[in-house]
Amino acid sequence: MTGTPWQEWTAADAAAWIRRPGADDDKYRRGVLGVVTGSTEYPGAAVLGVEAAYRTGVGMVRFTGPRAVRAAVLLRRPETVVQAGRVQAWVLGSGMDPGRRTFLLQGDLQHALASGQPVVLDAGALDLVGTHSAPTVITPHVRELATLLASREVRTSVDEVRADPAAWAERAAHELGVAVLLKGARTHVCDPSGNRFVIEASTHWLATAGTGDVLAGILGALAATHGEALQTDATVLTHLAATAVHVHAAAGKLASEAVGGGPITALDVAEQVPRVIGALLARA
Ligand SMILES: NC(=O)C1=CN([C@@H]2O[C@H](COP(=O)(O)OP(=O)(O)OC[C@H]3O[C@@H](n4cnc5c(N)ncnc54)[C@H](O)[C@@H]3O)[C@@H](O)[C@H]2O)[C@@H](O)CC1
Numbered sequence: 001m002t003g004t005p006w007q008e009w010t011a012a013d014a015a016a017w018i019r020r021p022g023a024d025d026d027k028y029r030r031g032v033l034g035v036v037t038g039s040t041e042y043p044g045a046a047v048l049g050v051e052a053a054y055r056t057g058v059g060m061v062r063f064t065g066p067r068a069v070r071a072a073v074l075l076r077r078p079e080t081v082v083q084a085g086r087v088q089a090w091v092l093g094s095g096m097d098p099g100r101r102t103f104l105l106q107g108d109l110q111h112a113l114a115s116g117q118p119v120v121l122d123a124g125a126l127d128l129v130g131t132h133s134a135p136t137v138i139t140p141h142v143r144e145l146a147t148l149l150a151s152r153e154v155r156t157s158v159d160e161v162r163a164d165p166a167a168w169a170e171r172a173a174h175e176l177g178v179a180v181l182l183k184g185a186r187t188h189v190c191d192p193s194g195n196r197f198v199i200e201a202s203t204h205w206l207a208t209a210g211t212g213d214v215l216a217g218i219l220g221a222l223a224a225t226h227g228e229a230l231q232t233d234a235t236v237l238t239h240l241a242a243t244a245v246h247v248h249a250a251a252g253k254l255a256s257e258a259v260g261g262g263p264i265t266a267l268d269v270a271e272q273v274p275r276v277i278g279a280l281l282a283r284a
């Protein structure tokens, strides 16, 4: 591990990683995101991730999940496609319990991982890290990272990770060989190549149910719209992850400001994402 400081990832940094659609684009050329999230227990996580992906700007979202979850997603975002097909990136695992995977879901996850397309592994799919070779970013919070590392025989605890998130994020990137986005009031993003970015939360109102599901959707959309760049350089995913955290933090700030600095919900955060994207494009 290096001794150089972590780079604060600013709006100027993030602006370089937002892709503006052009005259030659259509929904497929812009990028299609595949989403396998949600469960009967947590249908809302799927709704939030898909909502956030569309708000970030993506050509199309293909959603796979149980019938009731599909219905919930379509009720909120009827533009979502539930037919299988080609995608440029995946978001897997938000709102899933890894101990309750059905045979069907196992198959859907394996299909996604075998496609070779970049993958965002969240919540109930974190344990799948290392089972495939595609560019991958994992998005744990401290409890999830401690559990994941312990399952790979790295001795640690939730308290240890909480006490030094930067060091543990970096350790995880090296042990697991993937980009790591460790969530918290300060979110650390790093990869095995030595990229190390940190983003300070804009408001602590972000610590509310479902905001992590929104973050996964934002990141998935950014990955899908940078499919070509990701094919030749996996570290693009690290920069996109830091950008997603910046967008999420800025959207949380706008959402709270819209209610006089008051509390926000995860959906409020997703709804402010287009403003943040617009502002970033205006400075690029
Ligand atoms: N609307 C939704 O569908 C949501 C779904 N979510 C999903 O829920 C699943 C579990 O994620 P978590 O981040 O909660 O997992 P955690 O690892 O934070 O928590 C696991 C369990 O620990 C217990 N726990 C931990 N801290 C606690 C505390 N202070 N008080 C009471 N109980 C506590 C809870 O019983 C919880 O189920 C994930 O799949 C996640 O994506 C969450 O994102 C919340 C919103």
Ligand SMILES: Nc1ncnc2c1ncn2[C@@H]1O[C@H](COP(=O)(O)OP(=O)(O)O)[C@@H](O)[C@H]1O
Pocket (backbone or CB within 6 Å): 141, 183, 184, 185, 187, 201, 202, 203, 204, 205, 206, 207, 208, 209, 210, 211, 212, 213, 214, 215, 248
């Ligand atoms: N104290 C805090 N202040 C600001 N942001 C926070 C704080 N705690 C967590 N967050 C952010 O809130 C989000 C919570 O995500 P996560 O833990 O996955 O929750 P959920 O599973 O409910 O979606 C992350 O983006 C994280 O960085």
